Amino acid sequence: MTVDRMLPTEEASELLGLTREIADGELAPRAADFEARGEFPRDVLRTIGQAGLLGLPYPEDDGGGGQPYEVYLQVLEVLAARWLAIAEAVSVHTLSCFPVAAYGGERQRKMLPDLLGGDLLGAYCLSEPQGGSDAAALITRAVRDGEDWVVTGTKAWITHGGQADFYNIFCRTGGPGPSGISCLLADADTPGLLPQKPENTMGLRASPPAQIVFDGARVPADRRVGAEGVGFRIAMQALDAGRLGIAACAVGLAQAALDHAVAYAGERTQFGRPIGDFQGVGFMLADMATQISAARALTLAAARLKDAGRPFSTEAAKAKLFATDMAMRVTTDAVQVLGGAGYVADHPVERWFREAKVLQIVEGTNQIQRMVISRALTRGAAAAQ
Incomplete structure (x- = not known):
């Protein structure tokens, strides 16, 4: 399905269009083969870098794309919907550039065009x-x-x-x-x-x-x-932003699973009707769509706080927690919608189901996210007394 996006500029709309073009032409046709062979897609990442997608949220003067985080995350979402490994690679690379971009001295900052330009990973x-x-x-x-x-x-x-x-x-x-x-x-x-x-x-x-x-x-x-x-301060600040990247990856992966399940439910017939017409399946699809929209909204709300220079650490933890748990539920339900077909590698939902699990673990497990959120709540309550 087409996601109705509210983007801040026409440039952002063009960037999302370019991302979809690359994702559909370069990523989606190759993902299953690379994953089956376990081959690292270094040349694909060079293509992504040459398109300017490896340094999007950093200033143009440093060699980046000069895009707000809310735009960068939607680029990640589109990439993840076609090939999660590529989206995660972009997210990790962006995380890896943060120390020099935020804390580097004058001499180190001269390295940023090389770090952000796409040739280096x-x-x-x-x-x-x-x-x-x-x-x-x-x-x-x-x-x-x-x-x-x-x-x-x-x-x-x-x-x-x-x-x-x-x-x-x-x-x-x-x-x-x-x-x-x-x-x-x-x-x-x-x-x-x-x-x-x-x-x-x-x-x-x-x-x-x-x-x-x-x-x-x-x-x-x-x-x-x-x-x-x-x-340690550098590491934690980098992870705050990185958690939003993982949340966006989760949203993209879940969207792909939903789209595949909806298409299958419209084509697969039982008892003379498409299975999507049955309430048991239709309601499952409705819940999946609602959870994805909620996760996307939570993730972009945290990104807009970051873009505005406001504290966003707790909101990033909420987004990472909710979006990755959601991706696990949605991919599980996508397998269920396909039934036996969802359990075999002929359909990509089997791979998406396996991939969703790691998102609950990387950039801080979801148990750590709950600790971050609960501590923020108790500190806030103590400060109000």
Whole structure:
């Protein structure tokens, strides 16, 4: 179905049109084959970058697209409706550019046109094998040695691990807790930066995460982003925006599942009638459509707060929580609408169902989102007393 969008400018409308053209012509026809083979779509991402879609929410002066977040998220939604791995790649790359864009010094900011221009792909190294949700307890350590930081440790679940051209490394340069964490920017060819074998994942098989081992990796001292000890703050601010990206991916994936289920329900007949005419199926489709619209509205409302420079962290957590839980429900129901046909790979709803699960986990599990929201509520209640 056609989504009725309210876009802020004519330029934004043209950008969405270009995105749909690329998504229909370059992404949709290739997704199933790449996913089945488990091949990372690096050339496809170069095409996306050359179209200017890898740096959309950053200023044009820095090499970005100069688009508000509410437009960028709708671009992600369109991409996700055709191929989630590509949309997630764009979201993670955008996340990976944030440290330099927001905290980089003058010399580092000169790198932004290369980071945002589309030829380079980024990765964000925060989670570790022993702790993903408890990021403040990370143990990867960087020790200063002359003009370098020497990094030792292991990062886990790194999207674009082994594929990225640059890596943000969140590591401990000081004592325990958040105040001991700094952020380093490393090139992929840094000696001692060792990507491991990709994980064998349930979904997103064309873009599986991998561990990154740092075995005395030497990162130049001038590649520390921001002041020493502010890395945790950088990481959390990046995740606030990244959660909106994942929410938009969830909306796009769910929209694709709904559209496929509606088409199938109009063509598949039982007892002499299209199955969509039966209330049991029709009401299921109605609930799916309503949940998608609600998730889209919640996500864009949070994006507009961000665009206005207002606090949006709690609203981003709500959007990520609701949209990704919604995508899991909607893809499950899409499989149910198709019945046995939905359980086989002949129809893409089987793949979308598997892919939806990871969205409840990445950029902070949905249990972490509930913690963020509940703490904001209790802090607000205490402040009002």
